[in-house]
Amino acid sequence: MSIEKTAPRRRRRLPEEARREALTSARALLLSGGPDAVTLSAVAGEIGVTHANLIHHFGSAAGLQSALMASMVADLTQALDVAVARLRTDEGAPLELVNAVFDAFSTGGAGRLAAWIALSGDLSHLEPVRAAVQNLVEAISDKMGVQDDQARQGMGAAVLFIALSAFGEALIGPPLRDMLDQPDDAARRVVASLLPRFLITKPAAG
Amino acid sequence: MSIEKTAPRRRRRLPEEARREALTSARALLLSGGPDAVTLSAVAGEIGVTHANLIHHFGSAAGLQSALMASMVADLTQALDVAVARLRTDEGAPLELVNAVFDAFSTGGAGRLAAWIALSGDLSHLEPVRAAVQNLVEAISDKMGVQDDQARQGMGAAVLFIALSAFGEALIGPPLRDMLDQPDDAARRVVASLLPRFLITKPAAG
DNA sequence: AATGTCATTTACATCGATGTCAATTGAAAA
DNA sequence: TTTTCAATTGACATCGATGTAAATGACATT
Numbered sequence: 487m488s489i490e491k492t493a494p495r496r497r498r499r500l501p502e503e504a505r506r507e508a509l510t511s512a513r514a515l516l517l518s519g520g521p522d523a524v525t526l527s528a529v530a531g532e533i534g535v536t537h538a539n540l541i542h543h544f545g546s547a548a549g550l551q552s553a554l555m556a557s558m559v560a561d562l563t564q565a566l567d568v569a570v571a572r573l574r575t576d577e578g579a580p581l582e583l584v585n586a587v588f589d590a591f592s593t594g595g596a597g598r599l600a601a602w603i604a605l606s607g608d609l610s611h612l613e614p615v616r617a618a619v620q621n622l623v624e625a626i627s628d629k630m631g632v633q634d635d636q637a638r639q640g641m642g643a644a645v646l647f648i649a650l651s652a653f654g655e656a657l658i659g660p661p662l663r664d665m666l667d668q669p670d671d672a673a674r675r676v677v678a679s680l681l682p683r684f685l686i687t688k689p690a691a692g
Numbered sequence: 693m694s695i696e697k698t699a700p701r702r703r704r705r706l707p708e709e710a711r712r713e714a715l716t717s718a719r720a721l722l723l724s725g726g727p728d729a730v731t732l733s734a735v736a737g738e739i740g741v742t743h744a745n746l747i748h749h750f751g752s753a754a755g756l757q758s759a760l761m762a763s764m765v766a767d768l769t770q771a772l773d774v775a776v777a778r779l780r781t782d783e784g785a786p787l788e789l790v791n792a793v794f795d796a797f798s799t800g801g802a803g804r805l806a807a808w809i810a811l812s813g814d815l816s817h818l819e820p821v822r823a824a825v826q827n828l829v830e831a832i833s834d835k836m837g838v839q840d841d842q843a844r845q846g847m848g849a850a851v852l853f854i855a856l857s858a859f860g861e862a863l864i865g866p867p868l869r870d871m872l873d874q875p876d877d878a879a880r881r882v883v884a885s886l887l888p889r890f891l892i893t894k895p896a897a898g
Numbered sequence: 899a900a901t902g903t904c905a906t907t908t909a910c911a912t913c914g915a916t917g918t919c920a921a922t923t924g925a926a927a928a
Numbered sequence: 929t930t931t932t933c934a935a936t937t938g939a940c941a942t943c944g945a946t947g948t949a950a951a952t953g954a955c956a957t958t
Contacts, residue, residue, distance in 0.1 A: 498924045498935055520811040522728075525915060537916080539936055547916060601807045604863045605726040612864075616871040623872065642872040647857070647882045653864055654856030657810040658818075662855055665822040666829065666848040676853045680886045704905055704954050731945060743946080745906055753946060 497534075504543050505553070507533045512554045517595045521602045524551065555611040558599045563618040565590040570618075570625040580626070580685055581678050588652045588674050597656025619645055630685055644684035651677050703740075710749050711759070713739045718760045723801045727808045730757065761817040764805045769824040771796040776824075776831040786832070786891055787884050794858045794880050803862025825851055836891055850890035857883050 499507070511532040515523045526537035526547050544550040569586040591597040603611050626632075627641045655673040663672055705713070717738040721729045732743035732753050750756040775792040797803040809817050832838075833847045861879040869878055 650860030654860040
């Protein structure tokens with residue numbers, strides 16, 4: 487008779503791995519089906535475990551949602567940090583930064599995430615983004631040689647403007663562009679064309 | 693003995709009135725508590741009826757949600773139409789239009805509505821907006837004396853840009869402005885300052 | 899006053915999502 | 929091998945949201 491071990495009827499994962507798989511699946515569900523699609527049963531079914539197992543790892547359904555938000559926020563801040571790094575070292579043009587932000591919000595799912603958080607009401611999950619966007623303002627200011635506080639405020643306004651546009655594009659861009667007969671890249675082109683207005687440092691008034 | 697009529701134990705409304713009350717309550721719930729707060733029980737409790745009554749008037753919970761979306765979209769289009777009318781008759785400046793759009797998205801609740809629709813996935817409810825935004829482009833183009841199609845495309849881009857910014861401001865504006873130390877009116881001021889870039893009609897190249 | 903219509907309610911049924919707990923079992927440690 | 933740990937599961941309970949059907953009653957019509 488064969489001495490082969492019978493295939494295990496259960497797959498046992500390390501807790502980190504289990505959480506990782508669950509969060510990956512949950513993110514896909516959020517992006518495809520919206521917040522209501524992120525249920526314990528749905529996530530569990532996708533990765534081949536039971537919903538009780540998810541409760542074991544995340545404590546509760548709210549815990550899973552919270553972990554998902556934290557995970558996606560972490561990815562967003564990382565993307566922003568990468569953009570900052572490129573801006574500081576490379577010859578990375580500001581346009582590259584605009585593209586990075588737009589990609590983070592649309593492809594990366596930060597847009598749907600932010601909308602979910604905003605509609606839910608618990609904005610605390612966005613807190614880790616604060617440092618990232620402030621770094622972004624710093625980086626642009628340094629790159630542009632901005633010194634005075636007033637101009638730095640203007641850089642903050644520019645980042646606000648880019649983020650709001652990227653967020654809007656990610657959520658309602660496609661249908662709105664269709665209504666206005668605008669091409670796919672209309673939003674980023676507009677933002678890119680308006681950006682120099684901010685980045686040109688005004689000479690101090692004499 | 694008194695011949696006074698005893699107070700009726702039930703209040704009987706006309707169907708239109710019942711629907712109107714329900715939609716008003718549902719909108720308040722959406723704006724305060726998000727999409728998940730718009731349940732049959734919650735709406736029914738607010739206007740003093742049973743949830744079965746709402747099903748009688750709207751057919752189903754989905755029917756109520758659909759009617760709510762249609763109602764809010766109608767208000768948005770009406771707000772846009774009013775802005776168009778002011779722009780055509782009055783000396784209404786384009787800045788007034790920017791303010792009207794921003795107010796519609798934030799105060800009027802169109803922002804949360806659009807986010808809800810976008811996350812839900814059924815974009816068909818936004819269809820009535822198409823004519824309104826196209827009218828908006830027409831009005832601005834006429835006011836600015838735009839003739840050629842290329843410039844008209846630019847007007848479309850401007851409307852897209854305003855709408856995306858207003859939408860973003862309505863949803864994630866407050867926390868994002870806080871992170872960037874920006875004043876309450878930062879977003880509209882940015883949009884207003886960038887608008888002339890679009891509205892100045894370029895002279896035809898010779 | 900009698901009648902019919904239909905808005906409204908009451909009671910009940912269903913379904914999905916969440917949560918609990920004890921039992922099971924894969925895998926490492928002893 | 930034996931023991932121990934804990935990831936995993938299965939069964940069950942609960943709760944809220946949705947939906948259904950019959951009964952009730954407010955109000956207009958006759």
